[in-house]
Amino acid sequence: MKKKPVQYFNHEYLERAKKLTPEQILQFLDDFQQLMAETPEKCKLISLKIEPSLLRAFQTKAKLSGVAYQTQIKKLMREWLSE
Numbered sequence: 001m002k003k004k005p006v007q008y009f010n011h012e013y014l015e016r017a018k019k020l021t022p023e024q025i026l027q028f029l030d031d032f033q034q035l036m037a038e039t040p041e042k043c044k045l046i047s048l049k050i051e052p053s054l055l056r057a058f059q060t061k062a063k064l065s066g067v068a069y070q071t072q073i074k075k076l077m078r079e080w081l082s083e
Contacts, residue, residue, distance in 0.1 A: 007083050032081060 009017075020028075034041060050058075062069035 035078065035081065 058072075059069045062072045065072075067075075
């Protein structure tokens, strides 16, 4: 039997979550459901400030692993949301 991971929330996260409006909660759930859907959405271009050395190191590691770095960023984001 496969064990499911247990997710723990810190105090600050729980306090922030208490302040969410019902509309914000519904938006998050809708976005998460679309993220997990079989049919991918059209990607949205974003701008993100990252230290050049961090970006170069990330790109190099992704290349050595045989994966595009932007694909790896999206994978990490999905994994973090699924925790």
